[in-house]
Amino acid sequence: MKKGELVELTINGYAFEGKGIAKVNTENTENKKFVVFVNGAYPGDKVIAEITKVRKTYAVARVNKLLSFSPHRITPLCKHFGICGGCKQQDLNYEYQLKFKQEQVKDAFERIGAFNYVSVLPIIPSKNVFYYRNKMEFSFSDERWLTESEINSDLEITDKNFSLGLHVPNNFYKVLDVNECYLQSELSNSILNFTRSFFKRKKVLPYSIKNHTGFLRNLVIRQSFHTNDVMVNLVTSNENDQLLIEYTDELKKLFPQITTVVNNISLKKSQVAFGDYEKVFLGSGFIYDKIGDWKFRISSNSFFQTNTLQAETLYNIALEFADLSGNEIVYDLFSGAGTIPIFISKYAKEIFGFESVAPAIDDAVANASLNNVKNFKPIRTDLNKSFIPTLTEQKIPLPDVVITDPPRSGMNHKTIEDILKLSPKKIVYISCNPTTQARDVKLLCKEKYQLTKLQPVDMFPHTYHIECVALLTKIIK
Missing domain, CATH: 2.40.50.140 (Nucleic acid-binding proteins)
Incomplete structure (x- = not known):
C-alpha cells in the first residue's frame, strides 16, 4: 500500500x-x-x-x-456533523457506541496492560445523550472553514476572515462557524450566535496564531444543572474594558439567565482557552452546581466534570470501590476543585487532596468551607515530581486508600513510584483514557497489586472518549 x-x-x-x-x-x-x-x-x-x-x-x-x-x-442530528471536530459518532446507534466502548476498554487492558481474561463490568450509559455538557469551549479564528457550497458558489465571500465555533479535525488554524450544537443547551447556542454577530458588528478581529495579532481568542460557556447559573467567559489577548462593558450590557438584556461574565486575558502565543489573569464584568466570577448532596463553586478555569449528571454516577462507583469504613486516611491525587474528596467526606477519617494548579486549590478550599467539610485538606504539589517530600514536610499520615483521577496523558512514572512506596491497601484509578490507564495499571500491578474490577462509564455520548474506574487491591503474601 x-x-x-x-x-x-x-x-x-x-x-x-x-x-x-x-x-x-x-x-x-x-x-x-x-x-x-x-x-x-x-x-x-x-x-x-x-x-x-x-x-x-x-x-x-x-x-x-x-x-x-x-x-x-443512523442519520446524525446535527447539520455540522462530519465537518466540525466535536462529535465523532453521532451517526452511530447509541447502543453500539456503548458496545464498542466496552470492547475498547477490554482491548486496552489486554493489549497494552497485558492482563489476561479481563472482566469488564457492563458500561453505564449516560442519562442524557444530547445537551449533557455543562461547559463548551468555542474558538475564534481569522481563517473560517468554508463549506463545500460556499466554495462552489460564484458569490463573493466577504467574511472568511472571521469565525467562531469549533475547529475542524487536524487543523489548528481554521474554525467552522457553528450556529447550533446539541452537546450543550439551546441557550448556549443563542449566546454563541449573539457573540459572533456582536463582535463582527464591532469589527473586532480574532486572534491569529500565525502572526499573533487580534483580540478575540475563545468563548467559554459554563452552565450548572442544579442551580441554573450561567457563566460567559471571553478569552482575549489583551484588555479592553469599554468593549467588554458594552458586550456585557447587551448580554444582560438579551439573556437575563446569565449570572456572571468573566474576561480572561491570555498573554501566551499559544491558543489555550484560559488566561494569565481575569477581570469580572458581571456577578461574582463563579457559578455553583451540585453533585449529590454537595454544592461546588466553579471558577472560569477550574476543572469540573463536564457531564454533571453522570459525574454523580462516576463518583458513586469510586466510593463503592474504595469501600470505606470511616476510619481510613485517603489521598486524592489530581484533586482539582475538591469534588471527589468532598463527595466521599462522610465515609473517611481524613482526606488529603493533592493538586498542582493554584486556582483549583483555592476552589477546593472554598468548596470545603461551603459544604462545612472539616476532614479534607487540599495541598498544592507537583505531581510530575515525587510528592513524598511534601508528605514528610507537612507530616501527613500514610494512606489506606489512594484515589487518582489524572489527565488523559495518565500519571507520571514518579507518581506511580510514589504510590508503590506508600503501599496503600487499595487504589481507585479513574481515567478518561483507557490506554494510558492500562499502561499505568500494568506498572502498579507489577509486584504489589492485582486488578480487581473495571467499570466503564459513558460520560461523553457521540464521542470516542470513555471514562473508566479501576480497582486495585494489595496482594497479601
Whole structure:
C-alpha cells in the first residue's frame, strides 16, 4: 500500500479513538495480518478508503466513498456533523457506541496492560445523550472553514476572515462557524450566535496564531444543572474594558439567565482557552452546581466534570470501590476543585487532596468551607515530581486508600513510584483514557497489586472518549 492509494475494504472491527478496522492479506508481512485503521468507518461498512499513512504492520486511511452501510449507522442530528471536530459518532446507534466502548476498554487492558481474561463490568450509559455538557469551549479564528457550497458558489465571500465555533479535525488554524450544537443547551447556542454577530458588528478581529495579532481568542460557556447559573467567559489577548462593558450590557438584556461574565486575558502565543489573569464584568466570577448532596463553586478555569449528571454516577462507583469504613486516611491525587474528596467526606477519617494548579486549590478550599467539610485538606504539589517530600514536610499520615483521577496523558512514572512506596491497601484509578490507564495499571500491578474490577462509564455520548474506574487491591503474601 502507498499513501494516496484508494483501496476497497470491508470493516469488521472498531478501534479506540473511533477508527474502523479492516484486515488485509498482503505479501509484505509474514503473518498476513496487515491492519488498516479507517477514520469514519464502522463495522459492517464496505468502503473505498484513501490511505493516509503506511507503517510496517498497519496503515491509516479515511473513507473516500461508502459502498454499503453498516446496519448500525443512523442519520446524525446535527447539520455540522462530519465537518466540525466535536462529535465523532453521532451517526452511530447509541447502543453500539456503548458496545464498542466496552470492547475498547477490554482491548486496552489486554493489549497494552497485558492482563489476561479481563472482566469488564457492563458500561453505564449516560442519562442524557444530547445537551449533557455543562461547559463548551468555542474558538475564534481569522481563517473560517468554508463549506463545500460556499466554495462552489460564484458569490463573493466577504467574511472568511472571521469565525467562531469549533475547529475542524487536524487543523489548528481554521474554525467552522457553528450556529447550533446539541452537546450543550439551546441557550448556549443563542449566546454563541449573539457573540459572533456582536463582535463582527464591532469589527473586532480574532486572534491569529500565525502572526499573533487580534483580540478575540475563545468563548467559554459554563452552565450548572442544579442551580441554573450561567457563566460567559471571553478569552482575549489583551484588555479592553469599554468593549467588554458594552458586550456585557447587551448580554444582560438579551439573556437575563446569565449570572456572571468573566474576561480572561491570555498573554501566551499559544491558543489555550484560559488566561494569565481575569477581570469580572458581571456577578461574582463563579457559578455553583451540585453533585449529590454537595454544592461546588466553579471558577472560569477550574476543572469540573463536564457531564454533571453522570459525574454523580462516576463518583458513586469510586466510593463503592474504595469501600470505606470511616476510619481510613485517603489521598486524592489530581484533586482539582475538591469534588471527589468532598463527595466521599462522610465515609473517611481524613482526606488529603493533592493538586498542582493554584486556582483549583483555592476552589477546593472554598468548596470545603461551603459544604462545612472539616476532614479534607487540599495541598498544592507537583505531581510530575515525587510528592513524598511534601508528605514528610507537612507530616501527613500514610494512606489506606489512594484515589487518582489524572489527565488523559495518565500519571507520571514518579507518581506511580510514589504510590508503590506508600503501599496503600487499595487504589481507585479513574481515567478518561483507557490506554494510558492500562499502561499505568500494568506498572502498579507489577509486584504489589492485582486488578480487581473495571467499570466503564459513558460520560461523553457521540464521542470516542470513555471514562473508566479501576480497582486495585494489595496482594497479601
